[in-house]
């Protein structure tokens with residue numbers, strides 16, 4: 001908060017998001033950072049880059065979809081050799097699409113249908129049933145496809161429902177989804193100077209590069225298992241410049257301020273010099289993480305006190 005004479009000015013954070021206007025990501029950004037100033041960016045790396053460069057305080061990007069899996073542009077950007085960013089929050093958005101067309105066009109007239117490749121893949125059955133001969137065209141995002149329809153590049157776009165209010169196009173169909181329960185997960189990113197407080201229902205994300213030694217991945221996974229930590233996601237992506245080498249993305253229950261989590265992260269760091277901390281933040285599902293003996297903070301405190309006493313020459 002900044003005081004200017006008699007007026008009190010509350011600075012709202014600028015939140016970059018994967019745009020243009022009317023993407024699912026904009027919807028997620030508005031839910032994650034209500035009241036922010038929103039800044040649409042044409043690509044996922046540019047949205048994250050806005051935070052890295054200081055142009056924005058926050059950035060919202062999609063990270064995974066229940067049908068199409070990881071959003072590789074986001075995964076690679078998070079791991080890029082660039083100023084680090086961490087997640088402050090996540091959001092789960094149920095995905096149902098609208099089909100927007102140039103005014104007056106009927107399904108039978110559609111020769112080309114465009115969208116983000118993840119979106120096209122989620123409505124392929126519907127396209128087969130409704131306009132099987134339409135050419136499928138990739139676009140930068142769902143709203144990017146709507147812009148392409150407006151400019152005459154494509155006949156139809158697979159979009160988020162909110163896109164209908166941003167572009168002067170006809171709505172040919174709504175509530176379109178081959179998988180009725182599809183969900184996309186989004187992250188709200190910031191520079192690492194702030195860490196959300198533990199809520200008891202948190203997730204931590206890291207990226208780790210492992211050496212090619214037998215059992216190395218199993219040993220890393222065991223660092224979590226032996227501390228009673230539930231892994232919620234593991235993905236690998238190639239290192240881009242070194243064929244046959246991979247980085248692993250791990251999401252797990254817990255917050256870095258909890259001893260068992262800090263202990264597991266320390267063990268990971270002892271195994272690999274290349275561990276990138278991507279944040280500890282509240283889980284979208286909100287379900288509290290159950291921690292049982294001997295992994296509770298109290299168990300660590302007890303064992304720490306015991307060792308300290310032994311070091312003092314006592315036998316407690």
Ligand SMILES: O=C(O)C(=O)C[C@]1(C(=O)O)C=C[C@@H](O)C=C1
Pocket residue numbers: 018022023024025026062064065071095116118119140141142143160184
């Ligand atoms: O293009 C958009 O509207 C996006 O926000 C991207 C994205 C994705 O990357 O998966 C988000 C949700 C849908 O699954 C389809 C596309």
